[in-house]
Amino acid sequence: MAITYFTQSKKEIAPIWVRYTDAYSDAKTRTPLYINKDRLQRGKIIKHKTNRALPTNQRNEIRDRNNALESLEVSMGDLTNLILDAVNELPQRTVIKSEWLKMIVNQTNSVYLKDHIQNWVNSKASLSENSINSIKVFQNFMEERFETDIFLTSIDIKYFDTFKSSLRENYSARTINLYVSYLVAVCLYAEDRGYKLNFNKSKIGKEKQSKAIKSYLTFDDLQKIIEVDFKDQVKVSKEKLEASRDWLVISCYTGMRASDIYKLTNLNIKKDYIVYKQKKTDSNDVYAPILKPVETILKKHGGFPPKNNKQDKETWGQRYQRHIKKVCELAGIDEMVDKKINNKVVKTEKYNTITTHIGRMSFATNFYGKISTTGIMSITGHSSEAQLLTYINKNREITDNTLKDRMNRLLEN
16 A cells, blocks of 8 residues: 655645555545645655855745744654554455545544644744743633634634724734734744645734723722622522622732633632732732732632632633623613724723723722832733733823822922
8 A cells, every 4th residue: 555645736835635545446635735836746845955055044944944844744644644544444455435535634624723823832932931921821812712623724814804803892902913913823834834724914904003991990989899789680690799799809909810710719818818820821820919808708708709610711701791790780880981892982881891801900000009010010910011001001101100299208208
């Protein structure tokens, strides 16, 4: 028996075909892999020749191309093993037909977007710590917010449009463009390894910069939420609303994300702190002080409030968001505020702007200027003050005024 690879397209970038032959069979089919047809000769991949006399940038480009060819060679080897394993499962002297070979080969296309993301992340191990953290934030974001059990061919221009549209309410144009660039990089990385893309990179437009509208709960809002009574509720049980209210208060006084709340247990309570590792950044342990409102809640429940996280994280997050929005509505958090929907600003009640991001945003905004910036950053996970200021919609002028007031108070004393 023999398995060989070839191209038969006149195009420069051509699909790779596989042919299986034995004493009884001669079958061929197209694979999901692609290659520059000049790089595949007599079934063998031909690498680019390099020369030390070439400029460094040209040598690096040749190295990257050869690395991609090596990855493609590995994919072809995996495909060969897959075919041989499948053939060995058949009765002897079975006639292999092209339809059967196509069915086996199509199994190699079962590489999901999440796998391509992981492969791309692994390839970035040599980058700086900050760059790696940023990439991991993107990876966690994709796993939490988007369906990644899809094939690469499902990603087209319409997918990118939907991707950007879903981010506009809670993310700045800078973050949207960054995440789009990461997603494009994932796809191009896969393309270099022989996978076909279903979009034209040049057709993906950049998000225009505009000032984000970010809502947060003030200390007065939080007091109303703490005091709200749920006794007349019918659609959602009093117990569920109380638990969601208590988690909302905890998040606003600790800066936790919903993804961190989801995995908390009473083991995370360490004396005067809630100690946990942020899911989004996978950084060092965060020590969030247990402030009085949080302490009251922990005493009431004998630990953390109940949470029904038997559901998957996405379902739990959606339900939690609906509950805290209802909590804020019942608490009278109905001040008219701006809300941006698809880049259009509309007026709405504040409770309509509540999302699972509200805890971290409220914590950072409420405590900024009242405690040290480094103290806030150690809890929120922001890597720089500039990043924190962007997050809470403050600017350097406000920082300087705060500093001026503090210095004047010192002189007065």
